[in-house]
Amino acid sequence: MSEHAEAHAPHEHIPVEPRGFIRKYIFSIDHKWIGKQYLVTALFFMLVGGGLAMMMRWQLAYPDTPVPIVGNMLKSSWICGENGAVSPEGFNQLVTMHGSIMIFLVVIPILVGAFGNFLIPLHVGARDVAFPFLNALSYWIYLPAGILFMTSFFVGDGGAGSGWTAYPPLSDLNNSSPGMHYGQIFWLFGVFLVGFSSILGGMNFMTTIIKLRAPGMTWTRMPLVTWAQFVTALFQLLATPVLASAMMLLMMDKLFGCSFFVPKDLVVSGDPSTRAGGGHPLLWQHIFWFYSHPAVYILVLPGMGIASDLIATFSRKPIFGYKVMVISMVGIMGLGFIVWGHHMFQSGMDPRVGMAFMMSTMLIALPSGVKVFNWLGTLWGGSIRFTVPMMHALSFLSMFIIGGLSGLWMAATPVDIFIHDTYYVVAHFHYVVFGGTLFAVFGGLIFWFPKMYGRMMNNTLGYIHWFLTFVSFNLVFFPMHILGEAGAMRRVSTHTTYEFLQPIQWMNVMISHAAFVLGTAQLIFIFNLFWSMYRGKKAEANPWQSNTLEWTMPSPIPYHNFDKIPIVNHGPYEYSTGSNGTDFMPQNAPAATGGGHH
Amino acid sequence: MRGSARLLTPLAAAAFALFAALPASAVPNWLPPNVNASYGTKVDDLYFAIYFIVAAFFFLTEGLILYCCIAFRGRPGRKAKYMHGSNVAETVWTVIPALILIGIGVAQAGTWKEIRMTFPSEKDPNTLVIQTFPKQYEWAFRYAGADGAFGTADDVYQNGIHIPIGRKVLVKLSSSDVIHSFFVPHARVKLDAMPGMMGRTWFTMDKVSVWNLKDQKMEVLTLEEMKSKKVAWALTNGPSRQAWGYKLVEASTDAPDAQLKKGMKKYSYELLTGKTNVQVWYEGKVQDVPAAEVDAVFHRYEIACAELCGMQHFNMRSNVFVDPPEIYDTWYKGVCDQAVKTGSPEVTTARWHTYWDQAHPTWNKAIE
Ligand code: HEM
Ligand SMILES: [Cu+2]
Ligand SMILES: [Cu+2]
Numbered sequence: 001m002s003e004h005a006e007a008h009a010p011h012e013h014i015p016v017e018p019r020g021f022i023r024k025y026i027f028s029i030d031h032k033w034i035g036k037q038y039l040v041t042a043l044f045f046m047l048v049g050g051g052l053a054m055m056m057r058w059q060l061a062y063p064d065t066p067v068p069i070v071g072n073m074l075k076s077s078w079i080c081g082e083n084g085a086v087s088p089e090g091f092n093q094l095v096t097m098h099g100s101i102m103i104f105l106v107v108i109p110i111l112v113g114a115f116g117n118f119l120i121p122l123h124v125g126a127r128d129v130a131f132p133f134l135n136a137l138s139y140w141i142y143l144p145a146g147i148l149f150m151t152s153f154f155v156g157d158g159g160a161g162s163g164w165t166a167y168p169p170l171s172d173l174n175n176s177s178p179g180m181h182y183g184q185i186f187w188l189f190g191v192f193l194v195g196f197s198s199i200l201g202g203m204n205f206m207t208t209i210i211k212l213r214a215p216g217m218t219w220t221r222m223p224l225v226t227w228a229q230f231v232t233a234l235f236q237l238l239a240t241p242v243l244a245s246a247m248m249l250l251m252m253d254k255l256f257g258c259s260f261f262v263p264k265d266l267v268v269s270g271d272p273s274t275r276a277g278g279g280h281p282l283l284w285q286h287i288f289w290f291y292s293h294p295a296v297y298i299l300v301l302p303g304m305g306i307a308s309d310l311i312a313t314f315s316r317k318p319i320f321g322y323k324v325m326v327i328s329m330v331g332i333m334g335l336g337f338i339v340w341g342h343h344m345f346q347s348g349m350d351p352r353v354g355m356a357f358m359m360s361t362m363l364i365a366l367p368s369g370v371k372v373f374n375w376l377g378t379l380w381g382g383s384i385r386f387t388v389p390m391m392h393a394l395s396f397l398s399m400f401i402i403g404g405l406s407g408l409w410m411a412a413t414p415v416d417i418f419i420h421d422t423y424y425v426v427a428h429f430h431y432v433v434f435g436g437t438l439f440a441v442f443g444g445l446i447f448w449f450p451k452m453y454g455r456m457m458n459n460t461l462g463y464i465h466w467f468l469t470f471v472s473f474n475l476v477f478f479p480m481h482i483l484g485e486a487g488a489m490r491r492v493s494t495h496t497t498y499e500f501l502q503p504i505q506w507m508n509v510m511i512s513h514a515a516f517v518l519g520t521a522q523l524i525f526i527f528n529l530f531w532s533m534y535r536g537k538k539a540e541a542n543p544w545q546s547n548t549l550e551w552t553m554p555s556p557i558p559y560h561n562f563d564k565i566p567i568v569n570h571g572p573y574e575y576s577t578g579s580n581g582t583d584f585m586p587q588n589a590p591a592a593t594g595g596g597h598h
Numbered sequence: 599m600r601g602s603a604r605l606l607t608p609l610a611a612a613a614f615a616l617f618a619a620l621p622a623s624a625v626p627n628w629l630p631p632n633v634n635a636s637y638g639t640k641v642d643d644l645y646f647a648i649y650f651i652v653a654a655f656f657f658l659t660e661g662l663i664l665y666c667c668i669a670f671r672g673r674p675g676r677k678a679k680y681m682h683g684s685n686v687a688e689t690v691w692t693v694i695p696a697l698i699l700i701g702i703g704v705a706q707a708g709t710w711k712e713i714r715m716t717f718p719s720e721k722d723p724n725t726l727v728i729q730t731f732p733k734q735y736e737w738a739f740r741y742a743g744a745d746g747a748f749g750t751a752d753d754v755y756q757n758g759i760h761i762p763i764g765r766k767v768l769v770k771l772s773s774s775d776v777i778h779s780f781f782v783p784h785a786r787v788k789l790d791a792m793p794g795m796m797g798r799t800w801f802t803m804d805k806v807s808v809w810n811l812k813d814q815k816m817e818v819l820t821l822e823e824m825k826s827k828k829v830a831w832a833l834t835n836g837p838s839r840q841a842w843g844y845k846l847v848e849a850s851t852d853a854p855d856a857q858l859k860k861g862m863k864k865y866s867y868e869l870l871t872g873k874t875n876v877q878v879w880y881e882g883k884v885q886d887v888p889a890a891e892v893d894a895v896f897h898r899y900e901i902a903c904a905e906l907c908g909m910q911h912f913n914m915r916s917n918v919f920v921d922p923p924e925i926y927d928t929w930y931k932g933v934c935d936q937a938v939k940t941g942s943p944e945v946t947t948a949r950w951h952t953y954w955d956q957a958h959p960t961w962n963k964a965i966e
Contacts, residue, residue: 063861089909163906169793170776170908177734177776177908263794265957267949268775269734280794281777316672321683324692346779346904347790348797351714355707362703366696372659373691374683379666381679386671394663401659405652412648412702414641414709417788418629421779421904485628487783491906496861497913499816500630500783500900505862576678583678 015127017559027140029132031117032557034139036452038113039445041139042106043526045146049101054519055079056094059086061512063494078158078179089178091493092161093153099164100187103299104194105146107433110441111302112198112236113142116205116229118452122550123226125214125568127561130207138200145193148186156182163491165292168261168284172253173275176268185254192247195240202236205229214549216568221587223548223572224325228305231329235294235301235336243291246284253279260284285347289340297336299433301329303396303440304371309572310393310443311375313546315382316583318573321374328367328374335364345413346420354413361411368404372397383576383583387544388462392443395470399435403428406481421491424484430477442466442525449532450539454556457536461528468521475514479507545584548572552586625649630783631818633899633920635804636766638786640709647705651698718766718800720964725800727964728759730771731950732778732791735910737901740950744934748962749955754933755942758901758917760836761803762926763821768800770961774953779905782918784818788904796961803920808894809867816897821922827893828878828885832867835896835919836929841884843876844869844895867895879925896921 018024028034051070058067064085067074071084079090086094117135121128129135153159158179162171166184174181209230213222222230252258257275261284264277312319319325341349341357375397384390406428410416419425442465449457486504488495495501495508542551549566550557566588574585625646632638670678718725729740729748739759743752761767771780773791780799781788787801805818808829819827832844844867869876875886879896896919903914921929954961 088912092906092909092911095906161908167777167905170906173776180908265953266774266793267733267953277794281792282795315670316678318680318682320681321688324683324688346788348792348795351710354714355710358707358710359700359703362699363696365699366692369695370688370692374688376659376662376666377683377687379663379670381681382666382670383672383676383678384667384670386667394667398660398663401656405656408652408699408702409645409648412644412706414637414706414713415645415648417713418641418645418783418786420788421781482628487630487781487902489781489902489904491911493912494861496863498900498902498915499863499865502862504628576680578677578680 013127014560027136029128029136030559031121031129031132031135032452032561034135035114035116035118037139038109038117038142041143041146042109042114043529045101045105045109046522047526048150049098049106050519050522052094052098052101054516055086056091056098057512057515059091059094059493060495061509063496078153086493088493089158089161092163092177092491093159093179093183095491096160096163096166096187097149097153100160100191101149102433103164103295104191105142105149107299107437107441108194108198108295109142111299111437112201112205112229112232113139115225115302115306115441115444115448116201116232118448119550120205120208120226120229121212122451122553122557122561123223123548124209124212125217125549125562125566126208126212127565129204130212131204134200134204138197138204141193141197141200145190145197148190148193152183152186152190155186159183160187165288166250166284167288168250168253168281169266172250172261172281172284173266173268173273174254175271181254185251188247188251188254192244192251195244195247198236198240199244202233202240205233206237209233214562214565214568217587218568220322220326221568221571223305224308224319224322225302225305227326228301228308228329231333232298232301235298235333238337239291239294239298242287243295246287246291249287250284282344282347282349285344285349286340289343290337293340293343294333294336296429296432297332300400300437301332303437304329304400306440306444306447307375307393307396307400308378309546309548310389310440310447311378311397312573312575313447313544314385314387314390314393315379316385316575317378317382318571318575319374320377320380322571322573324370325374328370331367332364335360335367339364342411342416345416358411358413361407365404365407365411368400372401372404388457388459388466389443389447389544391463391466391470392439392446395466396436396439396443399431399439399473402478403431403433403436406431418487419484421489422484423480423488423490426490427477427480427484430480435473435477439469442469445529447544448550449529449536450543450555451550451553451557453533453536454539455532455534455536456539456543457532458528461524465521465524465528468517468524472514472518472521476511476518479511483507483511542586545582547574547584547586549587552588631805632784632786633803633805633807633818634785634787634801635764636802637709637713638801640712641786644706644709648702651702714799717798717965718768719966720768721966724765726761726765726767728761728767728769729950729954729961730769730780730791731954732771732773732780732903732914733949734775734908735903735914737903737914737916738946738950741930741933743937749951749959751941752934752938753942753947753950754930754937755946755950756836756933758836758898758919760919760921760926760929762923763806763920764802764804765923766800766802768798770796770798772796772954772958772961774949776907777905778903778907778914781902781904782899783902784899785918790905796958798965803899803918806920806922807897807899809865809897810894811867811892814866817894824879824922825881828880828887828891829894829896830876830878830892832895833870834898834917836933841877842870843873843878843889843892879922882922882924 066084074080075084081087160183161179249260259275259279261279266273339361342361539555569591576583739756741754771791773793778791785801789799810817830843834846849864898917901916
């Protein structure tokens with residue numbers, strides 16, 4: 001443990017809380033406050049993204065019928081036609097902005113910006129992140145990025161409409177469809193900035209985890225949440241610059257008439273393109289997915305971390321196979337960089353390359369599978385407490401299984417020929433990202449809420465929200481597998497155009513109704529969150545009898561975190577050791593009472 | 599883990615046994631009927647093989663979650679078992695899934711190779727080569743015409759296609775605006791039309807799509823099954839068929855009780871006015887019969903665009919008609935004659951000429 005000796009001294013600098021309103025609440029450099037800023041901003045964007053999804057679902061169930069509530073307001077806008085129904089170009093914008101907002105402005109910022117910020121310093125036993133100013137900067141880059149995204153709707157002839165994947169030439173030629181000019185450019189700037197903010201965050205978190213661990217906080221005593229953040233930070237550092245460069249290249253195409261992604265002789269609606277050509281649309285797909293496959297793991301790894309902590313805590317058992325849990329995350333990262341081609345099986349990419357990507361994709365299911373079994377092993381023999389966070393953690397587990405398993409069909413290339421770009425894919429990624437990650441996020445928020453705001457969230461509302469979400473989530477997304485099996489294409493505004501999709505249109509109607517319930521249920525959560533901030537029951541220091549360092553401090557956590565940098569003597573999951581009269585063992589408990597093998 | 603292993607093994611065995619025992623027919627099947635006998639069946643079989651493997655894991659894992667929630671629920675006095683893992687268990691659940699995953703990978707490689715890496719020869723007269731050159735937002739196809747060569751004056755331009763039953767169809771596709779994706783659900787075929795490159799894929803369709811007039815629904819029939827049916831033609835069947843007896847009617851169901859069915863269409867074939875006798879394909883011959891005796895009308899399969907391609911993407915659909923060989927031959931001869939006699943409109947041919955014939959002439963050549 002001598003490596004910590006020299007890292008020790010700087011910790012003893014105790015930051016003093018600034019007095020002024022602006023320094024305290026706006027341009028704060030406190031990791032906890034920045035985490036909350038991320039949280040509230042991302043929740044706001046979640047409501048926006050969710051609203052867009054509701055409009056999409058309306059159109060899919062009742063094609064060309066005026067949208068209730070907002071249809072009147074949006075008449076003859078870019079999204080709705082004269083009668084207040086979603087227009088075809090409006091639908092493309094809804095799909096695009098829903099996906100982009102949820103991925104870039106909601107899930108990644110909540111997981112990394114909110115949870116990463118709030119938890120990492122607490123979990124490693126530090127007073128703040130390594131570079132507090134940089135940390136504030138990354139939030140203040142994320143926020144304008146979000147605003148750019150929103151602005152995209154209101155410039156030129158509409159918002160970006162080429163999907164979150166923005167495949168050129170559609171996204172590249174400014175006149176290829178409404179919204180592809182200024183809307184798409186604003187979108188590109190937005191994604192570029194979000195990426196920039198992620199890179200700053202990744203650097204910061206990595207440094208914090210490597211350099212600022214408290215004495216005794218060895219790598220194998222780190223909570224899995226923090227391990228997940230570490231691997232995620234690595235992912236972000238290695239993959240996000242690639243995304244940023246893709247955005248730059250596409251921007252150069254759009255703004256300066258370059259041709260990175262367009263071949264020559266293109267003609268759009270009778271207009272020959274003035275581009276010199278020589279580029280290739282497949283290049284974009286390679287670059288984009290080289291980032292975006294790792295990104296889907298950025299979208300889930302922190303969720304896996306959160307679920308690990310919740311499952312161990314509420315099973316009152318050490319996590320099953322800690323080392324394997326870590327190794328499998330690192331394995332996911334390694335493999336995560338060599339599977340991107342599975343998004344391109346039908347693109348015309350050389351089928352031999354497809355074969356290689358098929359094999360690597362089969363293999364990447366393995367570390368996820370191992371994690372699932374280890375979570376099951378953690379539950380096994382436990383003494384499970386069905387608190388609201390645990391209900392969410394169990395939902396994470398059971399939904400993630402479904403999402404992971406559906407990946408196998410798509411990894412099987414011949415089957416993917418049929419289900420690629422159908423609702424099957426939509427079902428798959430909503431099971432992993434919504435069913436997986438978002439449940440973990442809900443669970444995590446309720447779990448750490450006392451540390452954030454010094455109060456508990458309301459239990460009854462918590463169970464109601466969980467139940468409604470769990471049931472309606474499955475009613476919305478499970479049938480989408482069937483839609484995909486029937487051949488229903490994704491990103492199509494009106495399935496009833498097609499004769500072969502007529503017989504399953506009733507399912508679209510059913511899904512939409514469930515979606516409205518799902519959307520409305522989230523308002524309960526938002527209400528509970530804000531209500532509990534001010535009215536919730538005052539929280540004790542360690543309401544869940546958990547082990548990690550944040551629970552050794554009062555709720556809410558004081559500005560400078562630790563009065564004295566703790567000395568860590570135990571692993572994070574020493575539950576039910578039978579050695580100290582309780583069924584938990586704080587990480588900084590004196591070594592003598594330890595029964596753990598870490 | 600010893601106690602748990604005792605329970606785990608029978609549970610796993612039971613889950614697997616349950617699924618192995620289920621007859622394949624018990625699995626709900628929402629796939630559109632497969633009419634591609636050359637490889638569509640293998641795709642579907644693979645789909646269901648994975649279904650069984652996945653179902654076993656699904657019930658095993660989800661069952662264990664439920665079991666744990668019941669058996670290990672926290673009660674006063676209950677103490678969790680203090681343990682950090684088990685190397686044996688972890689090895690087992692790493693190695694077995696790894697073998698299964700690699701197994702699935704290896705097992706399906708052959709099918710992939712057959713579908714995407716082996717092509718019917720373009721020089722073989724039995725291979726029907728069709729060029730596909732979609733644009734926003736319509737499909738466009740080209741046949742070689744009477745001389746069998748592309749990029750010549752007698753090429754046949756179509757917005758939808760006819761193909762002879764069972765013949766290998768080789769599709770060569772590209773695009774000059776954005777990416778589109780050629781998707782024929784019933785044939786289990788899909789490939790992107792990518793600007794700047796020419797993609798090739800092939801398929802067969804081994805059943806004819808007909809509209810059963812009695813039951814008012816689409817049916818797919820083999821040639822054998824068609825023998826006893828009197829099948830007539832509709833206007834939608836294409837320009838050069840002179841024997842039309844029916845027209846396709848797509849009515850929207852706007853009945854007041856149909857709020858839940860918004861957007862649903864009702865399809866039917868109506869006898870053309872003034873027709874009493876119509877030509878049908880019956881017992882392998884074209885014959886005249888009274889309209890009342892007609893069983894069915896030649897119907898279509900649909901072609902969809904599966905890649906978001908802009909504003910009207912949702913509307914980018916076309917038809918493929920599968921014909922008995924003789925019928926296909928008459929149709930093809932008709933369109934070829936027409937191409938020679940009247941030529942094709944400049945608006946249609948210009949984009950093909952500049953892009954395929956002038957910018958990429960090699961794409962017109964047969965690839966061995
Ligand atoms: C467990 C193993 C997994 C396998 C084998 C797998 C496989 C695949 C494959 C083959 C595709 C492409 C399907 C297609 O477009 O035809 C895909 C799409 C996708 N996967 Fe996974 N996946 C797995 C896990 C995950 C996880 C954990 C996440 C996210 C947390 C995820 C998120 C996505 C997303 C977002 C897409 C769709 C991207 C798009 O086209 O918009 N997957 N997956
Ligand atoms: Cu992927
Ligand atoms: Cu298209």
